[in-house]
Amino acid sequence: MSLDGKCAFITGAASGIGQGVAVRTAARGAHVVCADIQDASVTVKMIQEAGGSAEPVLIDVSSAQDWTEAVSAVVGRTGRLDLLANVAGITPGASGSAGDTVLNLDEATWSRVLDINLKSVWLGMKAVIPHMREAGVGRIVNTSSISALRGMPGMAAYAASKGGIQALTQQAAAEYAADGILVNAIAPGMILTPVKLSNVDIFQEVAAEKHLVPRLGEATEVGDVVVFLFDEATFMTGQVLPVDGGWTARG
Numbered sequence: 001m002s003l004d005g006k007c008a009f010i011t012g013a014a015s016g017i018g019q020g021v022a023v024r025t026a027a028r029g030a031h032v033v034c035a036d037i038q039d040a041s042v043t044v045k046m047i048q049e050a051g052g053s054a055e056p057v058l059i060d061v062s063s064a065q066d067w068t069e070a071v072s073a074v075v076g077r078t079g080r081l082d083l084l085a086n087v088a089g090i091t092p093g094a095s096g097s098a099g100d101t102v103l104n105l106d107e108a109t110w111s112r113v114l115d116i117n118l119k120s121v122w123l124g125m126k127a128v129i130p131h132m133r134e135a136g137v138g139r140i141v142n143t144s145s146i147s148a149l150r151g152m153p154g155m156a157a158y159a160a161s162k163g164g165i166q167a168l169t170q171q172a173a174a175e176y177a178a179d180g181i182l183v184n185a186i187a188p189g190m191i192l193t194p195v196k197l198s199n200v201d202i203f204q205e206v207a208a209e210k211h212l213v214p215r216l217g218e219a220t221e222v223g224d225v226v227v228f229l230f231d232e233a234t235f236m237t238g239q240v241l242p243v244d245g246g247w248t249a250r251g
């Protein structure tokens with residue numbers, strides 16, 4: 001398998017898209033560090049039962065100290081860190097005028113969303129890039145959202161965090177390409193994750209209306225695109241790939 005012998009650090013791996021990315025990365029042969037603020041043992045078990053290699057790691061991605069400790073422990077154990085997917089994130093608030101509009105948003109929510117969704121991506125890259133630099137190779141995939149590409153009322157802090165990820169991705173790509181490190185981002189549309197299960201019919205309906213592929217996406221379909229960026233996309237860096245069933249292509 002083409003990622004045989006590589007070590008991948010995947011945040012948000014206990015649930016949803018992060019779990020899909022972890023499963024698909026392990027299926028290509030990489031050892032996957034399933035990092036999350038909650039126990040990621042379920043994902044580790046899924047990977048091991050399919051014959052892959054994985055371990056859970058507890059981390060708060062908004063903490064610089066957690067990043068330093070987690071990454072040095074992994075490099076100490078495995079001797080390497082080749083791949084990073086920053087997937088962990090939160091989506092607080094409701095959509096529409098009752099949600100986190102520019103006027104409704106409070107300062108505490110702004111800071112929390114920006115810390116967990118955006119600062120975390122900077123901290124993650126800051127922790128892993130020195131190891132990738134030393135090895136002369138590395139791949140990083142950050143998780144933005146189509147809400148950074150289209151205005152969606154009620155998501156001001158979330159959209160700002162996801163827009164920041166796009167800029168930071170381009171910045172890191174420009175700074176470390178010469179070291180053999182490629183940095184890209186994905187921008188998912190509406191993906192079926194546990195939070196949507198309680199209202200799955202409504203989400204399916206909205207997805208069918210917004211996406212050209214008229215359904216919710218699957219977490220593993222996003223995982224397939226991340227694996228493409230990890231494994232195959234050798235002449236791509238600083239890009240944002242929508243994985244949105246064609247939402248942003250819609251007229």
Ligand SMILES: NC(=O)c1ccc[n+]([C@@H]2O[C@H](COP(=O)([O-])OP(=O)(O)OC[C@H]3O[C@@H](n4cnc5c(N)ncnc54)[C@H](O)[C@@H]3O)[C@@H](O)[C@H]2O)c1
Nearest residue numbers: 012014015016017036037060061088089145188190191193
């Ligand atoms: N599901 C979608 O439709 C969709 C669309 C666009 C973008 N995204 C993005 O994809 C990513 C994953 O979303 P999801 O839908 O799979 O959500 P999810 O809630 O299923 O998974 C998010 C994971 O991140 C973890 N997490 C949250 N805060 C953390 C912290 N401080 N430290 C470490 N881990 C933390 C959670 O424990 C959880 O396991 C997020 O960045 C989200 O913004 C999701």
